[in-house]
Amino acid sequence: MDTFKYFKPQDIQEAFDIIQQEGESVRFLAGGTDLLVRLKSRHIVPDAVVDLKAIDDLNLGIRIDGQEVMIGSLTTFSKISTDPIILEQFPALADAASEVGSVQIRNRATIGGNICNASPAADSLPPLFIYDAKVKLMKKDSSRIIPIDSFLLGPGKTALAEGELLAGIVIPIPASDQAASFTRLTRRRGADLATINICCQVFRGGQTRFAVGAAAPVPFIVEDPSGLLSDPSGDPAAKRAIVEELMQAASPISDVRASKEYRQAMVVNLALRALDNAMHTLGGQA
Amino acid sequence: MTTKTETRTYPITVTINGDPYNISVEPHKTLLWVLREQLNITGPKECCGIGECGACTILMDGKSVNSCLVLAVEADGHEIVTIEGLGGPEGLDPIQQAFIDEGAVQCGFCTPGMIMSAKYLLDNNHNPSEEEIAVALSGNYCRCTGYKNIVAAVQAAAVKIQD
Numbered sequence: 001m002d003t004f005k006y007f008k009p010q011d012i013q014e015a016f017d018i019i020q021q022e023g024e025s026v027r028f029l030a031g032g033t034d035l036l037v038r039l040k041s042r043h044i045v046p047d048a049v050v051d052l053k054a055i056d057d058l059n060l061g062i063r064i065d066g067q068e069v070m071i072g073s074l075t076t077f078s079k080i081s082t083d084p085i086i087l088e089q090f091p092a093l094a095d096a097a098s099e100v101g102s103v104q105i106r107n108r109a110t111i112g113g114n115i116c117n118a119s120p121a122a123d124s125l126p127p128l129f130i131y132d133a134k135v136k137l138m139k140k141d142s143s144r145i146i147p148i149d150s151f152l153l154g155p156g157k158t159a160l161a162e163g164e165l166l167a168g169i170v171i172p173i174p175a176s177d178q179a180a181s182f183t184r185l186t187r188r189r190g191a192d193l194a195t196i197n198i199c200c201q202v203f204r205g206g207q208t209r210f211a212v213g214a215a216a217p218v219p220f221i222v223e224d225p226s227g228l229l230s231d232p233s234g235d236p237a238a239k240r241a242i243v244e245e246l247m248q249a250a251s252p253i254s255d256v257r258a259s260k261e262y263r264q265a266m267v268v269n270l271a272l273r274a275l276d277n278a279m280h281t282l283g284g285q286a
Numbered sequence: 287m288t289t290k291t292e293t294r295t296y297p298i299t300v301t302i303n304g305d306p307y308n309i310s311v312e313p314h315k316t317l318l319w320v321l322r323e324q325l326n327i328t329g330p331k332e333c334c335g336i337g338e339c340g341a342c343t344i345l346m347d348g349k350s351v352n353s354c355l356v357l358a359v360e361a362d363g364h365e366i367v368t369i370e371g372l373g374g375p376e377g378l379d380p381i382q383q384a385f386i387d388e389g390a391v392q393c394g395f396c397t398p399g400m401i402m403s404a405k406y407l408l409d410n411n412h413n414p415s416e417e418e419i420a421v422a423l424s425g426n427y428c429r430c431t432g433y434k435n436i437v438a439a440v441q442a443a444a445v446k447i448q449d
Binding site (some may be wrong): 004005006008029032033036037039049051053055078101102103104105107169189191246255258 | 287293294296312313314315316335336337339340343344348350351354355356357359360368374403406407421422425426427
C-alpha cells in the first residue's frame, strides 16, 4: 500500500472543506472492507483518504420517519441483519445483509459503502430495488433524494457528483399484502461474492417482481403483472415459463465465478426459489 | 514535478488487551501490521491480507474484525483484544482449553483467528447450534482439520462457559 494523507472530519461541513481542498484524488473510507483491498492491490492510489466514521449526518442509524425508514449510510451489515425495524419491515434486506461476506466483514462493512462501490453483485441492491429505496445525497450547500436505480450507472459507476456524499437510504414502509425474499448463489459462503443474487416480491393475488443482481452491469427489475405467479394454485410449468421469459432480461458475463451460460440457467432456478420462499412467507401471513 | 506525498505519522491512543498505548502510526499501515511489526503482538496472523481467511481476526470494541482490513489510524480511541488478551494467570480461556482438549489445532496458524471468532460468537450467543457455529466461523479458513474438531471445541467451550 502506498502512503496517503489521512483525514477524519468531525462533521460533514469539515468533510466538504477537505474534499474541496484535496481535489479529485480523494477516497472515502467507511468500513474499509473494499477500500483496503483496492489500496493494497494499488488498484487505486489516492493522495488522501477521508475517514467518514465520525460524521453524525452519515451515522443516523435506523429510524422510522413517518411512512419511511431511514438508514444512515455508515450502518453496518451486522446492524442491518439484526435490527428489529429492518427484520419487521424489510426482511429480505435483513437476509441479504446477513449473507454479505463473513461475520468479520459484516461487523465493518457499511450499506453506504456497498451501494457506492456499485458492484453488480452487491447483495444489498436487489432488496433495495424491490423495496423502492431512494438515496439521500448531500453536497456542501444542497441535498437531493433520487431512486436507487437512477443512482447506479454501471459497474463501479454511480450518479455521485464530485464533492457529494451518500448520507443515507430512505425506504417506504411496504404494504402489508406483500412478502419479499432474498436468494443468493455463491461458491463459498463467508468469502466469495454472489454468483447471482435475486430478491422476489409477491403481492397477494397481484403482481410479482424480481430484482436480479450479478447478471447484468447493474441490478435490474422485471415484473409479472398477470397475477399468475402469485397464484398459490398456479401450474408450476406455466410459472416456470413466465419466469424464463422474464429472465431473458439477464445479460450475464462469464467470469471467475461462473460462465454466462451457467448464470443464464441458474437465474431462472434462483428466481423460482425466491418466488417459492416469498409465497411461503405470504402464505404464513394469511 | 510533484512527488508522492511524504509519509507522515499520526498519533493514536489505543487500548490493547487492557493496556493503554500512545503510539505514532503511518496512515497506510494496517492494524495487523502495527500489532505484529510495531508492537510485537504476533498472535494475529497475516495470511490472505484481503479479509477472506480470518487468520488476523481480533476484537475491536467487542466485535470481531479482520485486522488486515483496518488501518491502524482507525483504531484511535478504540479497544482491541487479540488472542494474547484471552485467559490470564489463572489459566487459559475456556475456548483455548477446549481447542486443546478436542484436538482442534493442527498446524495452528488459523487457531488465534478461529478462537477470536469463537469468542465473539459465544459472547453473543451462549448456546449456538452447529449451524450457527458453522456460519460464525465461515470467515475463518482451516486447511488442516476439516473443521469437525473445531466445531466440537466451540460446542464444548459453550457448555463449559455456561457451567
